Amino acid sequence: MAEQDVVFRVTRYRPVPGGRPTFQDYGLPFRNDMVVLDGLNYIKDHLDPTLTFRWSCRMGICGSCGANINGQPSLTCETFIRDVSRGVVTVEPLSNFPILKDLVVDFDDFLNKLASVKPYIVRKDWGDWTKEYTQYPEDLEAYRQQSLCINCMLCYAACPVVGTSPEFIGPAASALALRYIRDSRDEGADARLARLNTKNGVWECTFVGECSVVCPKDVDPAAAIQTLKVLATMRHLRRLLMPASR
Amino acid sequence: MDGSDIAEEVRPARESIAWSPGRETVHADSESPPEVLLEPLFWGLFSVGGFITAFLFPVTLFLLFFAGPFGLWPTDPGAYDAFVARWQEPLVRLFFFVLIGGSLFHGTHRLKFMLVDAGLKGRGVEAFLDLGLNGIAIFGSLGALYYALRGWLF
Amino acid sequence: MARHEYPWKRRPGWWLRNPRYLAFQLREAGGVVCALYGLLLLNLLMQLREGESAYVAFLTMLRTPPVLYLNGVLFGLVLWHAISWFMLIGKAQPVQLTRKPLPWKAVFGINVVLWLGVSGAVVYLTFGWI
Numbered sequence: 230m231a232e233q234d235v236v237f238r239v240t241r242y243r244p245v246p247g248g249r250p251t252f253q254d255y256g257l258p259f260r261n262d263m264v265v266l267d268g269l270n271y272i273k274d275h276l277d278p279t280l281t282f283r284w285s286c287r288m289g290i291c292g293s294c295g296a297n298i299n300g301q302p303s304l305t306c307e308t309f310i311r312d313v314s315r316g317v318v319t320v321e322p323l324s325n326f327p328i329l330k331d332l333v334v335d336f337d338d339f340l341n342k343l344a345s346v347k348p349y350i351v352r353k354d355w356g357d358w359t360k361e362y363t364q365y366p367e368d369l370e371a372y373r374q375q376s377l378c379i380n381c382m383l384c385y386a387a388c389p390v391v392g393t394s395p396e397f398i399g400p401a402a403s404a405l406a407l408r409y410i411r412d413s414r415d416e417g418a419d420a421r422l423a424r425l426n427t428k429n430g431v432w433e434c435t436f437v438g439e440c441s442v443v444c445p446k447d448v449d450p451a452a453a454i455q456t457l458k459v460l461a462t463m464r465h466l467r468r469l470l471m472p473a474s475r
Numbered sequence: 476m477d478g479s480d481i482a483e484e485v486r487p488a489r490e491s492i493a494w495s496p497g498r499e500t501v502h503a504d505s506e507s508p509p510e511v512l513l514e515p516l517f518w519g520l521f522s523v524g525g526f527i528t529a530f531l532f533p534v535t536l537f538l539l540f541f542a543g544p545f546g547l548w549p550t551d552p553g554a555y556d557a558f559v560a561r562w563q564e565p566l567v568r569l570f571f572f573v574l575i576g577g578s579l580f581h582g583t584h585r586l587k588f589m590l591v592d593a594g595l596k597g598r599g600v601e602a603f604l605d606l607g608l609n610g611i612a613i614f615g616s617l618g619a620l621y622y623a624l625r626g627w628l629f
Numbered sequence: 630m631a632r633h634e635y636p637w638k639r640r641p642g643w644w645l646r647n648p649r650y651l652a653f654q655l656r657e658a659g660g661v662v663c664a665l666y667g668l669l670l671l672n673l674l675m676q677l678r679e680g681e682s683a684y685v686a687f688l689t690m691l692r693t694p695p696v697l698y699l700n701g702v703l704f705g706l707v708l709w710h711a712i713s714w715f716m717l718i719g720k721a722q723p724v725q726l727t728r729k730p731l732p733w734k735a736v737f738g739i740n741v742v743l744w745l746g747v748s749g750a751v752v753y754l755t756f757g758w759i
Contacts (some may be wrong), residue, residue: 242631300646313731335634345505371725385641389650393592420507427508432518435588436717437653452730455721459517463723465515528663529714532707533747536666538756539673540700544692552756553688555681561757562677570755571674573666582664590659612664615671622674 235259235310237268238319239280242328250328252319253277259310265298265320266305269332282332289445292381296332297321299371302386303444323386325395339382342398346406346424351417368413375408375453376444384440396429400440400450403431407453410460419464426461432459515585517609524581531574568623575619576612583608652713658708662703715740 234256242250255272258368266284273280284294294305299319310318326334384400385391391399406425410418425431434454441451543551550557561567586607591601644650652660669691676683719736752758 244635246633248633248635250635283575318637325637325639327636329632329634335632345507374730387635389643390592392637392643393594393596395637422646423510424507426510426515428514429508431513432514434513435592435653435657436720438648438717439647439649439653442649449720452720452722455717456723458515459721459723462515462519466519524663525660525714526718528660528707529711530664530744530747531751532666533711533744535755536704536707539750540691540697541704544697555684555688558677558684561755563698567755570751571670573651575671575674578663578667578670582661582667585657585660586664589661619671619674622671622678625678 232344235268236317237265237272238317239269239272239332240281240321240328241331242249242322254317259314261311263310265296265308265310265313266294268310268318269305277401280332281330285348290379290409292379295321295381295383295386297324297386302383304383304445323382325386326382326389331351332446336382338395339380339385339399339401342402343380343405345398346402346409346421347417348405348409350409350412350415351420352414353416362414364413371413371416372408372411375404375411375448375450378404378408378448378450379446381445383443383445384448386454387442387443389437389439390433390435394429394433397433398425398427398430400454401448403434403457403458404450404453407457410457418460422457422461422464425457426465430458431461498619502515505511513605517580520580520612521584524577524579524584527577528581531570535574562626565627568627572616572619572623579612579615580609583612652709655706656713657711659706659708659713662706663710665703666707711744715744 237255237257238252239255240250241253242248255276257268259268264287266287269280269282269284272280282294282296282305284306285291286293289307292304295302296305297303297320298305298308299313300321301326302323305320309468310385320332320397322328322332322334326336326339340344355413378401380401382401388397388400390397403425406421409415410421431454434451436451436455444450477500538548539553542548543553552558552561587604590604595601644654673684673687676687690696715737716733718740719731719733722730
């Protein structure tokens with residue numbers, strides 16, 4: 230495996246009053262089996278210890294290392310340098326989020342949105358706490374795809390609607406809502422659809438579909454949102470036409 | 476040490492649900508924003524209109540506007556005599572009413588989202604767009620209904 | 630320590646950044662063009678009511694070269710809108726009919742076949758065949 234130089238063009242931002250993001254270039258040796266995260270860690274270990282970025286599991290399951298690599302929201306631990314390099318690899322923080330420092334973004338809004346869809350089993354009556362709620366393989370299959378979300382926020386970075394409407398509930402939170410709505414043990418569909426049937430709920434989505442393209446876990450949030458639009462409309466019609474059933 | 480001294484320094488610019496001294500957490504069962512009333516209905520019409528335009532427009536527009544001029548069809552279905560003959564059929568009148576209504580509700584909905592995305596945001600502006608664009612769709616559909624029924628039922 | 634976050638601002642021309650965004654904008658434009666054609670067809674019916682000379686004048690105007698080519702471009706957008714519609718509706722599967730969700734390509738194929746059938750029905754019922 231030959232060592233060649235590759236240049237990482239990385240966003241730097243110091244959180245001082247009046248600060249602006251700039252780019253800083255780093256030349257580093259590159260082996261064919263390196264991912265972008267390896268490059269960032271090389272920079273931090275040998276070239277510039279002040280470079281700040283998030284990462285953890287380095288295997289695509291924790292969702293910490295999201296960044297814009299050559300303009301495309303990706304996980305730095307899953308993106309091989311050989312696949313994205315033409316001599317220079319541009320690494321920027323995820324789009325659509327305010328920058329805290331260098332590649333670290335502020336995602337408090339994202340956490341609020343996740344919390345707002347009641348991401349837990351809701352039941353009217355839990356009854357006997359020792360009861361086991363049986364779930365068959367086909368029941369699991371109904372929501373399995375949406376349950377794979379690792380909260381990496383690449384979908385929020387890819388979504389142009391989030392870019393202009395920060396209050397939009399967004400792909401991951403919607404997929405999470407569908408995951409619980411489709412769970413056979415759950416009885417909270419009405420409350421979640423009520424949250425999604427709001428001005429900044431699913432109706433802001435224009436089905437660009439980029440969220441599903443960038444998702445590293447194939448959650449397909451775009452499909453989830455379109456499904457939720459149909460479910461929300463059906464619920465809305467039921468409530469309008471049959472008020473007694475509320 | 477009084478918690479409020481520390482809170483002064485560490486309180487961030489905006490609320491966060493992460494714990495930090497002197498700050499309250501946000502709970503998952505916080506109040507939901509108010510539900511919308513008309514948006515699902517217009518989305519439903521947009522959706523139905525999408526099916527109508529996708530299935531019916533290609534062949535209809537081709538036969539009316541392109542088959543004749545480019546000689547791609549044995550007859551010219553858009554020509555006056557041919558069209559008037561077909562216009563006597565109630566089914567044809569219904570067809571054009573559905574086509575016009577569906578395409579209007581579909582296209583005005585898309586236009587509204589394009590304009591809002593391009594920057595026309597704000598409750599007042601969006602309410603105006605909603606009224607104006609859906610108004611065009613409603614009046615256009617009523618107009619189509621009128622012309623479909625005129626000469627047949629009255 | 631107060632935060633000094635750098636706020637995000639979406640740049641105009643964002644939709645030129647990758648081919649999927651561009652395809653999306655063209656699809657949206659196609660949708661708006663559908664409404665335009667809706668108004669056009671409404672006007673056609675109005676001119677039909679006015680009489681033969683009004684109808685012929687309007688139709689001739691739509692078929693003369695500069696307008697005809699513009700018409701062609703708009704028709705192209707309508708076609709792209711229809712194709713992308715068939716590709717996308719497979720994504721919304723609110724009612725589970727099969728064990729796993731149907732792949733969108735299968736739904737696309739089904740829709741194209743349906744479209745052929747519906748187009749044939751339109752040619753026959755609306756335009757009286759030939």
